[in-house]
Amino acid sequence: MNHAIRQEQPVIRVMAISGSSRKASYNTALLLEARGLAPPAMAVEMYDITGIPPYNDDVRLEGYPPAAAGFRNAIRASDAVLIASPEYNRSVPGMLKNAIDWASRQPDQPFQGKPMAIMGVSNGALGAAFANYHLRQIMVYMDARLVNGPEVMIGAGRTKFDEQGRLVDQPTRDFVAAHLRRLERLVQETRLLAARMPA
Ligand SMILES: Cc1cc2nc3c(=O)[nH]c(=O)nc-3n(C[C@H](O)[C@H](O)[C@H](O)COP(=O)(O)O)c2cc1C
Numbered sequence: 781m782n783h784a785i786r787q788e789q790p791v792i793r794v795m796a797i798s799g800s801s802r803k804a805s806y807n808t809a810l811l812l813e814a815r816g817l818a819p820p821a822m823a824v825e826m827y828d829i830t831g832i833p834p835y836n837d838d839v840r841l842e843g844y845p846p847a848a849a850g851f852r853n854a855i856r857a858s859d860a861v862l863i864a865s866p867e868y869n870r871s872v873p874g875m876l877k878n879a880i881d882w883a884s885r886q887p888d889q890p891f892q893g894k895p896m897a898i899m900g901v902s903n904g905a906l907g908a909a910f911a912n913y914h915l916r917q918i919m920v921y922m923d924a925r926l927v928n929g930p931e932v933m934i935g936a937g938r939t940k941f942d943e944q945g946r947l948v949d950q951p952t953r954d955f956v957a958a959h960l961r962r963l964e965r966l967v968q969e970t971r972l973l974a975a976r977m978p979a
Contacts, residue, residue: 792822792967795858799865799876799900799911801830806901806937807864807908809945810956814862814899817957819964824862827854829879840885848882855883855890859967861924862960864899867911872918880918891922895970897963899932899956901940907933925970927962930955 796815798808808826815824831847839845844852855861865876883890898915900908912933919926932955934940940949947953 792859792964793857794818794822794824794860794862794963795827795854796824796862796864797827797829797876797879799863799873801875804945805866806903806934806941806945807866807899809941810864810899810901810934810947811862812945813947813953814864814956814960817953818960822960822964825858827851829875832875832879832882835878835881840882844882848879851879852883852888852890855894856888858894860895860897860963861891862897862899862963863915864901865908865911865915867900867902867906867908870910871914872911876915877918880922884922889922891919891924893970894924895927895963895966896924897927897932897959897966899934899959901934901937903935903937905935907935909933925966927959927966930959932956932959 796811798805798811800807811824811826818824829851832851833845833847863876866873868874896919898912900912902908912931916926934952940947940952942948
């Protein structure tokens with residue numbers, strides 16, 4: 781590549797959300813690892829959803845609680861959203877679904893058109909596959925722009941992470957890094973589209 785004519789791309793700010801509030805969560809560990817696996821132009825920043833209250837439409841009509849408003853604003857301010865979530869009873873954990881419900885109301889629904897990637901870890905063989913697909917279903921309704929397959933569904937979590945929460949399985953590290961490069965590309969495509977076809 782000719783570096784003299786290469787245009788510097790602005791940094792890609794990625795909001796990373798874990799579907800687990802557990803201290804030793806594999807999914808949170810995966811997002812922490814994603815910071816180092818991301819392409820150089822990508823900044824992966826953790827966002828904590830544990831303080832978001834249970835959804836109540838009466839409360840929303842009086843005004844978003846600060847934690848819910850902050851969540852909506854943070855999505856808006858990011859170039860992409862990266863979710864890593866466990867599977868609870870074959871679906872998305874309530875805490876994560878609850879946060880998404882707060883974000884989902886119009887006007888200015890912040891997931892609309894947002895580049896997104898979804899990952900998941902479980903200890904079972906299926907790698908949180910059902911949660912991954914339920915989350916995809918939700919995000920299709922939100923009109924987000926998703927990185928598609930191959931999906932990141934990491935099974936047998938305890939064999940892939942060490943005691944310190946480091947992702948020690950090299951093929952999985954490579955797979956996640958590839959997914960993040962595809963998210964980067966999706967952000968770049970979204971920027972190009974926005975420049976060529978303003979809303
Ligand atoms: C309430 C609950 C429901 C669960 N349901 C499933 C499930 O449907 N499928 C699955 O593979 N694991 C299930 N698990 C196990 C989780 O995948 C496992 O605890 C995982 O480590 C949680 O993710 P974390 O490490 O990020 O907290 C469940 C765990 C809990 C606490």
